Amino acid sequence: MSTHTCVFAPPRLRTALAVEAYKLRRSLALLLAAIAPLLIAVFMFFNLTRFDKPGSWAMALQSSAAIWAFFMLPMCTTALTALMAQAEHGPRTWEHLRALPVPRWHLYAAKAICALAMVVLISLLLAVLAPLAVLAAGWAKPAAAVADAPDFAAYLLLLGRIFLAAWLMVAVQLWMALRHASFVPALALGIGGTFFAVVATSAKVGVLMPWQTPVNQLASDPSRAALALAVGFFGGCAAFTLMLWRMSRREMPA
């Protein structure tokens, strides 16, 4: 007869985070994190080499931020959150996870923190690759090399504001992806949100729309940018909190 006994350590959020990060190993989410900023950098390279006269750092970096905020960030968010949710929906691990002696909100908080961390990772990669693309374009076509000095601090600040303004969009996408076992509702929401963000950029109420709050960080009106940042960040905090509460209490269908 076995006399083996085990003592469970108290559950910690950082443990759930470590487990979530472990699952990302060799997953498509990491591949996406690498490809997305690379695509922007490649596009920048070819776009800059079209011109025959010198460009400017400000314009080049601004344009990379615009592509990121307008299009690539919403699409990456849609894909990343869907992948992270499908990591449990696909193999149907939710019942097992929710039966464990682990606070359920830890499981969902870990997903949320990892989703935000992935967006930070992509932003940082973009912050490195975009300038490299500008330098590479100048090396490949000296006539188009940038003439002025770069302001990396301003660029990083812009990427930081875009990230914070994206919290509401990330929260809504993640909630939708976690709520439904099929990836279709989340995908439809992401595509629809991105579409309206692109076609209705100048709309006054656009500043309140989750998919437009990041791109409004490029607005020439500072008050519009500030309002969008507040909506995106504080709205995102509220949405994440509500998501954790609702998803923890929800009963999973069999």
Place this chain on the structure above:
Amino acid sequence: MSSAIETRGLSRRFGDRLAVDRIDMHVPERSIYGFLGRNGAGKTTTIRLLLGLLRPDAGQARIAGIDVARNRMAAARKVGALLEAQGFHPHLNGRENLDLSRRLLGLPATEVERVLEVVEMTPHARRRVGDYSLGMRQRLGLARAMLGAPPVLVLDEPTNGLDPEGIADMRRFLRALPERTNATVLLSSHLLGEIEQTATHVGILSQGRLVLEGALADLKAGLAAAVEVGTDAPERAMAIASAHGFEVERADEAVVVYIAADEEPRDATAALNRALCAAGVRVHALAPRQCSLETLYRNAAQPALA
């Protein structure tokens, strides 16, 4: 004997359908409790209530004396579960999958090797779970349920989809569990044969109600002794047996004759045989009826279906 799992008036409704109807279940410690019922009887719903995955509409469930609804975390530390949907990450190997659960439970790394060895999966631990057979996944699921050596194991259809060899392997593991790990096992299945060979106790669920529960040996002993008579004239045989005071029923082409509890089965069978032969009824088979779990199940479940 105290109960490792206990429910009192446990109920759960989905819309108009009462899936679990006032269940009073008692699973003795260190038993293998076969939880039986046809598909849709409410077994999986009951299990999900026990694991805190669903909230009951009424009643109470206790695991190792802990109220599941009031203290889910403490109850969850006492139970390991193998659920129908297996739930492994196919791109990770067996060891990595177990390690995810091990970390969440805050257990030492050696625990993974221990459970892999118990289910004899150590040689396959470095292969991707996506490449595992169904039997290997079930064994890995059993290993995961055993992480932390919980005193209660809840296994929902563990032999589902397995081939005969896989079923035999699983049966071997399960039979050894209480002895090997001191655990109580709740084993749900719709396969009577598997439960009969594995369980020490049974609970039979029908349309959401627990219609029978107890130690399997005691329940079978309580069944009335009977003989099966093979004859070309079953109606006449039934009439003669009834006239001699026996209770009878038709079972396909045979006649089942029940022997009263106060009669010696051998004497009663001999008397029956004499009566039938004297009446000119040709008997080509006369054998004691096996007291099987199937009989218990049919007797228990069918009145509820009527």
